[in-house]
Amino acid sequence: MPVPQNESDRTRYFLKNRLLSDVTSFRGYDIEWKHIRDLLFRTAENGESNSALLLGPRGCGKTTLVTSVLADLLPEKEFYKNTLIVYLNGLIHTDDRLALKSATSQMNLENAVDGKVFGSFAENLAFLLECLKAGDKKKSKSVIFLLEEFDLFCSHHNQTLLYNLFDVAQSAQAPICVLGISARLDVIELLEKRVKSRFSHRQIFLLPKENDIDERIMLFKTLLKLTTAKEISEHNKNYKPIPLEVLQNRELPLLRRIFNPNDYNFNSKWVSQWNKHIDLLASSRSVIAVLQNMYEYDVIEGPFKSFLFELVSQLDETNPWITVDSIQSLGQHFESDDKVSLLCGLSVLELCLLIAMKHHSEIYDRDPFNFEMVLTRYNKFANSSSTMQGIERSVILKAYEHIKNLELIAPLTGATSKVQKEYQLHRLLLTYGQINQGLQKSQNLPTEISQWAQRSFV
Template identity: 45%
Template sequence: MSKRKSTGLTVVSESASYAELQKILRERIYKISAPEEIDEDSDLEKPRRHLLDLIQRCSSMGESNSALIIGPRGAGKTMLLKSVLDELKENRDFRDNVLEVHLNGLLQTDDRIALKEITRQLQLENAVGDRVFGSFADNLAFLLEALKKGSRDSQAVLFVLEEFDLFAHHKNQTLLYNLFDVAQSQQAPITVIGLTCRLDVIELLEKRVKSRFSHRQIHLFNSLTFDRYLEVFSSLLTLPTAEVKDKKFCAKWNKHVQNLSDDPGVTTILRKLYDTSKDIRTLKTFLMLPVARISLSHSRLELADFAEAHKILTADSKSNTLHGLSVLELCLVVAMRRLSDIFVNQPFNFQMVYNEYQKFVQTRSHAVQGFERPVVLKAFEHLQQMELVRAAEGAGIGGRGQKEFRPMTLMIDRSQLMQAIQKYPACPTEVKHWANTL
């Protein structure tokens, strides 16, 4: 009896340990955000000091500035800015004297929405709660008046524009022009910091906007080595000994993680992921599926878990799109691929595709259902809507001629098509044979 009872307690104890393991790893990995701090020996320390000095001069001396932080995703742009602001906010004078306005090009899709958000975050007179009133012209005039009426001793404003390049696509770039104009003319102490992934972002600015920008650019590059990447992989999966109740379970799990890091199969998969992207957020996304599977019945992370996660993460979106096509649409894609191979990537039109499809149906009428021309044309137009086919360069979007004769280009290569056909559910054998003759 006592033996059975102790066995039951052991199972409960193991179940609790795995629940605790899941909780710790999920909180760590599912939080796709920037790291909390920057190492002193990091490559980011020099640009960090430069940015810190830039913002500090605005808050303490009323000096207006503008700068761009440029770098690929995962290089540390957001982490850099967050680290600087966290340090500055420790100073009470900075908290009292500087107002922050955070905008994102993905959310504020035009200047009207951006101005409403600025007015809301600055808590100006015409803002009531989270609602902002007034037309675009009123908002713009009010914002400029609020910024210009102050002297160099007035409260400073820090504008942070994430996805800065998207603001350059706004009509007339009105918002950027006015922000840079206020900063350049020293009408009020403001600092404009833009974050972007595009190296050519300056070329997107209009001449009048470019002339008012300070042209300060902070370039960041991801210098993460593969050895360091493996260390991050291990640290994400390693349990903190101090926080785990069952020390024996913790040591056993950490030993398992160390063995995973030394496993050639796992290292090969991580190398492929590293060569694709050095971004730590991508690594966290990759680890989500293996971590979600950890349980009492699946107590160890296995090579198959990582292989499947990598396969899902690197799946070809166009191949996946092809899986949802009808058999007729799939036949049209094969016909277009054949025409592209025959005419060496020259444009084709619907009439050519229809003729090719008709040849296929006539030779295999016993196995493949034929469709009338209007039905085939409708399927062809659906492929255009899915952006698997597009108008050839120089043909124009509208086109003056009949739509059946407009030159088109296929956006799928042979490997993508073959991969999709192999996985296509209940794909007719005749269609597979036709595709294999490519």
Template identity: 45%
Template sequence: MSKRKNPEKRLPIGQCISQVQAQLRQRLLQQGHPGKRCGVQAQHKHLVELLKRTVTQGESNSALIISPRGSGKSMLLHDALKEIKENTLQVHLNGLLQTNDRIALKEITRQLQLENVVGDRVFGSFAENLAFLLEALKTGDRASSCPVIFLLDEFDLFAHHKNQTLLYNLFDVAQSAQAPVAVIGLTCRLDIMELLEKRVKSRFSHRQIHLLNAFTFSDYQDVCKDLLSLAPGFPDAQFSEEWNSNLQVLLENKIVEDVLQKQFNSSKDMRSLHTLLHLALCRVNVSHPHLNAADFVEASRLRSLDSKANILHGLSVLEMCLVIAMKHLQDVYSGEPFNFQMVHNEFQKFVQRKAHSVYNFEKPVILKAFEHLQQMELIRPMEGLSVRTQKEYRLMKLLLDNSQISEALQKYPNCPTDVRQWATSALT
């Protein structure tokens, strides 16, 4: 009797959804997803060639990768490092973490695993210590020395270190051909060269790699498809096929296309796209196993929520009244700054007009509410003013516009009718 072929293994829908969430979330949250490189092929090739010359030929190099935040500097660097198959040592430094040269040197020692070599040695200078560390890595002549790649994120912050000693010595080692060293900096500042001292500039190679987000909307859609597609190795092949075919149809949907186009027009930042797709993916569950257009619309709505307008929803009625008083003062005086006393007087006019004891607060209570608005950064003091000025007369600026206040009032829970009418009434 011949054996029948076992039917293709199907997983319960709950397990499929768990696998989808695990795989796609990891892909969206990791820095360097191995997807399509859109518009940066030339920069990628340049960086790979630069690093390969250091690794294979022992040629020391230095370069800066410059572009706005979220444009793919880290992704470009991670991609390039993946293509370097040879054995290398990588030292990752970040200007936000290594706030001075002493901390940076300690981190370099830790990442190169040379704590036992340094021990309790006393060095005369930073340069001597760094030279000793690099000398300790040598296993013979220059050709057989282990190449070291220094990666400096937030590079511009290192320029604020005292005397720029770290940058000077790294570039000096790279220029002097003592050991195969590559120094790659990542920064958002176009004026970075103006921050460097003359002696540091003279040792830098002046190689600059600029990322300009030169991809098209079609490329943007391809990246979106690439990020949300399930890979061939998914445990349930039939579910994977259904997911990918549904995704293909979905991305051709006019509503989804409009959402992506709006996102593309507002920002080509890939992290913004990842956040949008992540919000849409969070809506997938057992009763809703596939993405649809409504998921993208809701994700876009959540992305465009105004955080300050949301803060207003949690204010007390008194605090909301003070915000409305400030709004009136801004309208009357064409955006000129105000002080607490002016806001208090405006609020008292409202209380007297309505003759409601419910809004009759003592002045210290009103001042406390005013200070709370400042703590939440809804108002801020004007710059350049003397701190000796009494707080009741300190000039302030409202950090909200009329549309934000109006939107917040519409959604404010149990907003008194008097307050709502006051906010919308024309000024006399």
């Protein structure tokens, strides 16, 4: 797509591309960044075998951190020549056969494997690693396995892929590094005992700060300001190009789009005006109030970048500037919680079942529950209520299933479908705060139900 000619359209184009395509700029978490870099570098340089998990909430920057590290390492000739990167995603590679096929392709070993018959997955993987031996040096190329959505690999049959990867890393059969990326902080508990015993138990957490609104305001300015000529000159001085064949690797989508400010030419006067305007916005009390509210609602950077993207998308020739009104209007939309809105449309019976689930979770520290447990707790209230008596069990079960269909509760991972539906275990996907907000916003809710919801224990 050609770059627009007028300044306002070009500004919109530039900022949208930065928000979408700048996958190598990583802010904060310097210690964690260095830790991951050292891990990958030692595998490539010293032939060390390692395994680690990178954990943090969705949208906090785990994949961006890894991409930033790779963008720093790949321009180094020794790293690039001595290392193969295999990228697997649990959403795409849904079983070990697909994962191994993709790994074979990324290691450029399809011809070596073609026609061979292997007795097991382990033999196939061992053969792939053996193929990487470099003739005279008797040394394998280092292989870095990046496992995105790592928790989904834990549901593969017998966890064969993870077992063999961790086993190779532990026994130092070949220099490999296995780096799992997951939003589940408890993912290590999903590993089978034999797999867990081969894992290094090295876990690196990206936990967002919850009390640094100044950093959020600074991020607002950093992402919305245009790049000055001085900053472009500094960028060019430190820029290390990634080899073209890496960027063209279809199996490695992390580095497919690299944002380069050199691709955009702005009039220096316009850049100065725009950046002063952004500074004024960032110092406005009204804007700070919106940013503060959004920060209190969600400290993750991902949703905030989505907010800025929508804000920038509104720019055009007739509206060339971001205004306080546009920030306030869009901020109200982003502060709203879709799940709370969903609760407002539930029936009184369904709200009562959610209250029963909330009480169960409070008493038993968010332990899973089934329909019978919730029904027992609901009946205790219904027997003393003038509003909820006389509702048939089949109607209550139907309301429970409707809550499940709305994905407000979810069955436990690995739960067997052979169990009668009334006894299938579920977990609550709502916070207590969301349930309370939904009850407050629900119209015509009987007072006795509101009072029951406020009790901590029943």
